[in-house]
Amino acid sequence: CARRIGELKKESSRSTWDPRREREIYERLLADNGEKFPEKAVKSIFHEIITACRLAQKNVEVAFLGPEATFTHLAGVKFFGQTAEYKAQESIDEVFREVEKGRVAYGIVPVENSIEGAVFSTLDSFMKYRVKICGELRLPIRHNLVCQSGDIKDIQTVASHYQPLAQCREWLRKHMADVPTLEVFSTAGAARMAANNPNIGAIASELSVKTYNVQVAVSGIEDYQGNTTRFLVIGRQSPMPSGSDKTSLLLGMADRPGALNEALTVLSAKGINLAKIESRPIKGKQWKYLFFIDLVGHIEEPAIKEGCSILQQICAHYEWLGSYPKAESSEAVGEHV
Template sequence: MSKVEALRKEIDKLDAEIINLLKKRVDLAKAISEIKKEEGHPLYDPLREEKVLKRIKKLALKKDLSLNEITWIYRKIISLCRKAEGENVKVAFLGPAGTFSEQAAKRFFFNAAATFMECPSIPDVFRAVAVGDADFGVTPVENSLEGSVNLVLDLLLNSNLKVFGEIEEKITHNLIVKPGTKIGEIKMVISHPQALAQCRKFIEENLHEAKIKECSSTALAVKIAKKIREAAAIGTELAAQIYGMEIIAKGIEDWPNNYTRFFVLSKIEAKPTGNDKTSIIFSVKHKPGALYQALEVFAKKQINLTKIESRPSRKKPWEYLFYCDFEGHKEDSPYNEALKELKKRCAFMKILGSYPKAQ
């Protein structure tokens, strides 16, 4: 037997051991899922997943193994275990298929054995989770260029759903056409008004003679463009794949630092991870210094506010609600003490949720 053949036999033995260990891991995961079902706990636990990956990365570093490759392998192992458990997480997103919302949802639930369901509107995403048709919902809440999605803020005020997580998705716009179409043949450009506005410079320089047509989403634009000769859509890479279209220009947005923040909605609350955010809504009495006194709570406890904005309360003219995000989890100190003190100083306060910061 040659030295190479001897070493290959050792590799074969190791492969057999790896398969046996994977089977043991799957069996343990099944046992845990049965206990969770008996005790009424949710099967999906992203916090546990992050802890596993964090620990594995440390072990990989000690053995001088590629972090990216090991992380990819373990994500697949986690996915294998979830499928064996019979876990099937239902995730609602703002459709149609191929939107940035779907891209964000699939990235967040990358390792889950998930079924994705498209909803025609943002209220329908909230409704799907509220009535139990979906376990989670993904909806845009804020764009780095355009600001907040006011409808989502209003729905959060009246909903019992919790913010379970957040996703930051880089917005990359692409010029999408029927396969074989050249840029000089394009006579119509279709997309969502925001996407058209964010690609104005590219359109003026390359498609200044083309007719502009607005529609309700970038994914719908791709769907429409597929049916019209000499038309192009501005949309996602995912939409191009779904509808069998071709991207002839990538990254055509005027501003490269364009991100949309999405909320993951659920009936369950996220556990502390040590790297969290909390979102709240509050209002103060209409008197001098009331807002200062409310915000003083955070300053005294050295809590970093990452966002604050006002919205009309719609109850009285010129009465406002304040939407605020801060670093920390509501169950941890000093954040829980700050919230108790804030409640005393406010006319109204609602905690929307504490959740892991976007990765």
Template sequence: MAQQELGQWRDLAQLREEIDQLDQQLQTLLNQRAQCAQQVAQVKTATEGEDTQFYRPEREAQVLRRIMERNTGPLSNEEMARLFREVMSACLALERPIKVAYLGPEGTFTQQAALKHFGHSAICLPMAAIDEVFREVEAGSVDYGVVPIENSTEGVISHTLDSFMDSGLQISGEVVLRIHQHLLLGENTRPDKISTIYSHASSLAQCRKWIDAHYPGVERVPMPSNAEAARKVCGEWHSAAIAGDMAAQLYGLKKHAENIEDTPDNATRFLIIGRHTTPASGEDKTSLMLSMRNQPGALYQLLEVFNRHQVDMTRIESRPSRSGAWNYVFFIDCTGHQQEPRIQTMLAELGERAAEMKVLGSYPKGVL
């Protein structure tokens, strides 16, 4: 072996030894952090009793923001935050495993969003419908629920908005998930023999142009979820599913075409729902449900309040009200927390002008 190659092998061995030492230090520090988490649980239980809240959304958002602010690389801010997200999830599980209901079945984008927000140490339970997620949280069977609220391409998820009308649950967080859609095939199907494509109606719409270009004559069949579509094609001939990576791995399907969504920045926003209000984290949103009196200029009077108080409205949607025909309920997201004086003043004025107002929750802006 040449002298230069021998030197390189020695350098490599030295680097590996350094990595081993760093791994040992990391392992020691991680266990020390876990011990602190257990002590926190003991203190909380002693002072708060049975109503102890082990998971604090505002606290975790603050920690993740600080991690991203002080990160120096070469790992990206988001990658570093994801690593700490899993550390925090594992430590929280030592205090008490958190139970989370999500729109199932297994392999949906909603499950992916739940894992992104709570980490893989959370106990995630699939539900068949959005209203079932709400019921499980309301009943106390789970700590939190994860439901989709809007897609950047196809707009609002009306079932989620409608569920808030009859629910007393609070929004405690949000998570935005970049959506990549793939055409998935089972082992019994050849690409040139596809006669049916299954997927959720929203996903079929997100990939409409791609399907028109590549499979214009193929039947498109809406399914309750992408994961259900993936499961269906496992045992069928001449069919395909449009779904994401998690569904492909779960059901052992082959990606015939990747990233077939028509819009490159296609993303879906999900809400975290729970039974408790969330204190301010420093960078928050507030969501409201408002019904206005049926009179001229009602919507202008509503929007004028936000403008005068210099509060940024990030989203507004309307849904038919259940109180009567041609009456509407407005769902609004704005920046700020309901504990802030200016938001309190604005809410008080909105309450005077609206026929009905409900604060759906103040919560940290999505970090990951």
């Protein structure tokens, strides 16, 4: 049945992913459920069924920052389900390149953390590659100190990606002040190093513990509760409106006083809610910046369309990065975190 639906969609040039239709299905399921089963459990079960049916219509390959068992890998599984084909990449830049070249349908990348802020390598990649944002999700992050033996006394070096090292900075200063840290390209890579060296500890997920056969020395070493990372799904084409969307833009301002204020005034005049603004320097151009802006709404909505049309006229640089369904509130990721 799912394959036949996929054939019909292909014949009519429709996308296999219809976020509005999926949202309607979830709403109906929750309404029919009442309070018989926990809401999160119902969503989790039917999310896997829906993604499996979508993948039966068309196989999906997803690039992520590898190796296996990184938080980005986990985010991909949460979004696309277990049955998608995941392609590990050595850097965020390579995830973007794989999507732009069409070697995979989608990529998933971290874009900001609630404690440490923006992931600059992701923002900079949007300035280099022509891709579209297709979706977002938020995951609460729980960091664990792991090693071969599970004994913190054996650890002589702590390895991890720079973001987890920063998110656990105070804990490390208090409990392991004399132990040096080593920045590596991923949490899973750090866990793999810990599996091969009895004196290396890693800050990694519990999924890494299972994947690389290491032991937890100390769990939950993040400095702040509520530590959450936002991930973006990138592809070649943004989805249709879901009824609850965001639009992301990349803007460059004209070199004159009040240019940024003028752009923001356009959004205010149209009643458009600004969800985020972040600046990044333009490589090779001193003191020149581009602004990443998230708006609440879809590009097909009249107010957003009109506002973006004006921005295109008054900004020195304008790029629509995509419109996509807003993430729901952070979901607990249970034993996989």
